[in-house]
Amino acid sequence: MKIKLHFLSRKKDCVFSRLNYRKCRLFILLVTIFYAFSVQNSYAQSIKQFDEVLNSMLASGQEQGNADAAYLKSLVYDVQPRIYVHGDGLKKISEKAPVCVTATPQSLELLYETNPLFEQVELITVKISNARDLNYVLDMTRFKSFSKLKYVHFLCNYDCDPALIRLQWPQASGSVIVFYQISLPE
Numbered sequence: 001m002k003i004k005l006h007f008l009s010r011k012k013d014c015v016f017s018r019l020n021y022r023k024c025r026l027f028i029l030l031v032t033i034f035y036a037f038s039v040q041n042s043y044a045q046s047i048k049q050f051d052e053v054l055n056s057m058l059a060s061g062q063e064q065g066n067a068d069a070a071y072l073k074s075l076v077y078d079v080q081p082r083i084y085v086h087g088d089g090l091k092k093i094s095e096k097a098p099v100c101v102t103a104t105p106q107s108l109e110l111l112y113e114t115n116p117l118f119e120q121v122e123l124i125t126v127k128i129s130n131a132r133d134l135n136y137v138l139d140m141t142r143f144k145s146f147s148k149l150k151y152v153h154f155l156c157n158y159d160c161d162p163a164l165i166r167l168q169w170p171q172a173s174g175s176v177i178v179f180y181q182i183s184l185p186e
Contacts, residue, residue, distance in 0.1 A: 047154070047162050050076070050181040075100060075123045076153060076181075083117055085110050092117065102127060105136035111143065118145035125153040128160055137166040140176070154180040 048056075057069035074080070081094035085103035090110065092098060097120040103111060104127055111124070124146070126138060143149065154165050162180045 105133040114144045123151045139168040152178045
């Protein structure tokens with residue numbers, strides 16, 4: 001009699017272990033899918049359109065918000081002391097300390113170097129000319145010299161999908177506003 005009970009008990013444990021194994025696999029699969037979608041959405045939600053950023057600054061109704069919006073427009077549209085970063089290196093346009101950097105995706109590695117020219121920079125503009133340019137990743141965790149960085153601007157020269165812009169940002173980068181703008185040449 002004991003032998004029969006022991007056999008039935010073993011069979012029952014085997015069935016339950018299979019069920020637990022299947023539940024565990026299902027749980028891991030669901031967690032992985034949830035994580036993948038949440039990471040993708042967090043990037044898409046973090047990169048806003050330029051007009052949305054300006055409108056949110058203006059909607060605050062405070063003088064500081066209006067001043068910030070005007071200053072951001074000035075950084076983007078007006079002539080500012082600027083550094084151009086391209087495959088051949090850096091090109092400084094003004095004698096003043098640069099507050100803007102314009103870079104191509106192919107030259108992003110130069111931004112990760114320690115450089116005293118980057119210390120006063122508040123705006124980085126990355127010019128995206130075609131779909132191949134979206135293969136590059138702007139890794140803000142590797143920035144060493146951008147102590148005053150406030151804005152990262154992706155300027156797309158074609159109708160790009162902002163969800164495809166690849167960006168790594170540190171957890172403590174809440175003060176940096178990332179946005180995109182589509183500027184189609186005529």
